[in-house]
Amino acid sequence: MIEKLDKVISKLSVRLKDVNNGACIGTGVIYYSDELKEKLYVLTASHCLFEDGDKFQNQRVEVEIDFLYKDLTSYKSLKVTINSNLLFKEENKDVAVLVLDKKDVEGILGEIPKVKVVKEKSTYNDFIIKGFSKATQGKELAVLYPKWIQLLDDRFQLELLENYTSYNTMGFSGSGVFIQTGADVFLYGIFTRFRAEEKGKVIYAQFIDIANEFLAKSYLPLIQFNYFASYDLTDDFFKKHIKQSITGLGPRFSEVLNFQLPIAKVFNDIAKDTVFKRQFTAIFDEWITGYGYRKIVNNTHLEQIEVEFEEVKSIVLEWIRALNFSVENKIDIQWLLDRIESINSKVNEKSTELYKLRSEKDSFKSNRSHNYEFPYEAELSRLREIRRYNEDFIFSITKKINIKLSNNPYLIVKGDAGNGKSHLLGDIAQKRVNSNLPTLLLLGQNFHSVNSSYKCNSCYFV
Structure with a gap:
């Protein structure tokens, strides 16, 4: 050895x-x-x-x-x-x-x-x-x-x-x-x-x-796996290729600045890498653990909604544990969004029902003390909490990460000459090969075909 x-x-x-x-x-x-x-x-x-x-x-x-x-x-x-x-x-x-x-x-x-x-x-x-x-x-x-x-x-x-x-x-x-x-x-x-x-x-x-x-x-970082390459496509090959491509980009911008740009985070979604997985699981973790904070048990008004959430939560936990984050596998969350929308509809219906019961009971008494609590306030507060957590979850899972892009990993970055598109791709590519991930960066100036009606400055493949 x-x-x-x-x-x-x-x-x-x-x-x-x-x-x-x-x-x-x-x-x-x-x-x-x-x-x-x-x-x-x-x-x-x-x-x-x-x-x-x-x-x-x-x-x-x-x-x-x-x-x-x-x-x-x-x-x-x-x-x-x-x-x-x-x-x-x-x-x-x-x-x-x-x-x-x-x-x-x-x-x-x-x-x-x-x-x-x-x-x-x-x-x-x-x-x-x-x-x-x-x-x-x-x-x-x-x-x-x-x-x-x-x-x-x-x-x-x-x-x-x-x-x-x-x-x-x-x-x-x-x-x-x-x-x-x-x-x-x-x-x-x-x-x-x-x-x-x-x-x-x-x-x-x-x-x-x-x-x-x-x-x-346990929501801990996973062990990452490398590959044995065929046809001499080794780690060294990709590192030398990226080094040569970056050299061809000319004077560099700041790598640190590039990785602070919102567009840089999109590449985590494309690759379904560990950053994407961490953000994905954190969104679910916050929703599941926060949702039950004020759960009211043995309440006839809320029982159906609480039971339905517990059922959805159990299904989601098993689904996440079995989820395949490989690039080839598509992550389908539409079924979950549909279930959440169904729960939200029931929350709205129940809120309307409770407000009506409140008005019929004693919400208009004039001799209230300063610490008077309106009827059904605990139930309505819980319903507002459920709706808020659901809305925050839907926003996070659809806006903070791009699952649609992850399922269809093709991205065109457009911008005027000199905006830094190629430098951004160069920094992303360098970061990947430093993590032993196969990456190609093909520069437009190396393509000599005159038949194309659209010129691509650089192409990035993972």
């Missing part, structure tokens, strides 16, 4: 320890991307976070994590509380995520290395795994070089070639399973268990993407 890549995997690999006796209980792997901002994930096997391992009954409260110090010769520890919402409790979904503050880890490790994560292995069958093996009493990293065997739904199998016993592989649980592709490494899975040598020395590993299930439910 290339020495530089070997050091990267070593820095990414962390030791998990029991907070009471300091014993090594497994390994983890660091994951960081710009979307996490000031947080950092450590991925590991879920059973490492349980006192009883694969039984998943007695969860640890805390775990100590050892990070490789800047000198690359010693380790420093951080203690983290285990979030039971960020792990699975079953053998076939044996993945967990520990969340830490980025600055705390940077204080130990220095600059946080970023690793590309992939779902497909392409034609590669050779893997690298580093873990704190029992063979070293958990004191130092050991390395394995297993080979591909087969796919098993959310898991896969590798063949262990080294002379390790089942006892000595125990500390590898939670280790990252990496693919090396010449000058780069990709994180492909998590080591979860080892089948005894008399049964063939087989490693079971878990795919990482299932962790996004509980991350999404």
Whole structure:
């Protein structure tokens, strides 16, 4: 293995320890991307976070994590509380995520290395795994070089070639399973268990993407996946292409200013990227959690409306959890807008009914005290609240993000020469390739056809 890549995997690999006796209980792997901002994930096997391992009954409260110090010769520890919402409790979904503050880890490790994560292995069958093996009493990293065997739904199998016993592989649980592709490494899975040598020395590993299930439910940034390119369309190809295109734009405007323009946010909607997902889920979160703030129970006037909302809320929560944010998938919210309009109609009808009842009762009494409360005021206030939250939600989901554009990701940016259209596209393209997302920027001056009646200054493809 290339020495530089070997050091990267070593820095990414962390030791998990029991907070009471300091014993090594497994390994983890660091994951960081710009979307996490000031947080950092450590991925590991879920059973490492349980006192009883694969039984998943007695969860640890805390775990100590050892990070490789800047000198690359010693380790420093951080203690983290285990979030039971960020792990699975079953053998076939044996993945967990520990969340830490980025600055705390940077204080130990220095600059946080970023690793590309992939779902497909392409034609590669050779893997690298580093873990704190029992063979070293958990004191130092050991390395394995297993080979591909087969796919098993959310898991896969590798063949262990080294002379390790089942006892000595125990500390590898939670280790990252990496693919090396010449000058780069990709994180492909998590080591979860080892089948005894008399049964063939087989490693079971878990795919990482299932962790996004509980991350999404907790409204946390998802793990982002890269790609294995064909026809030499690699990360380096796109980075060199964008660099050359931006050079052709001439003197630059301010990138910071460009990203403050409203038009820049449209590109998040086109790509259905993490910014879009975060805004999308935040709008739903505000609507769902705020809606029930003043809920009145056991009220004959409001019961039907409250029950209908609870039903809609339950449907929406399941719908969001199962939502596919891929560019190819269209997000249909019309059914929800129709349901909300139906609720609003019933709110209006009920409000009219209650105002009529109020006028028939005693709303015109002349001997009211200063703290007199009009009849049905609590019900009417609740109805106003429901209507306000619904109207705010409709405004946000239709105006603050552009779902129609997300479902039809084609955009023409028009403006006079010199307005900065190409510079804006250049900055958007540069930001994407910096995040390892394939992007093309084709400049109009490089097209020489005279048959077109309309000249395009620049074209941007994602």
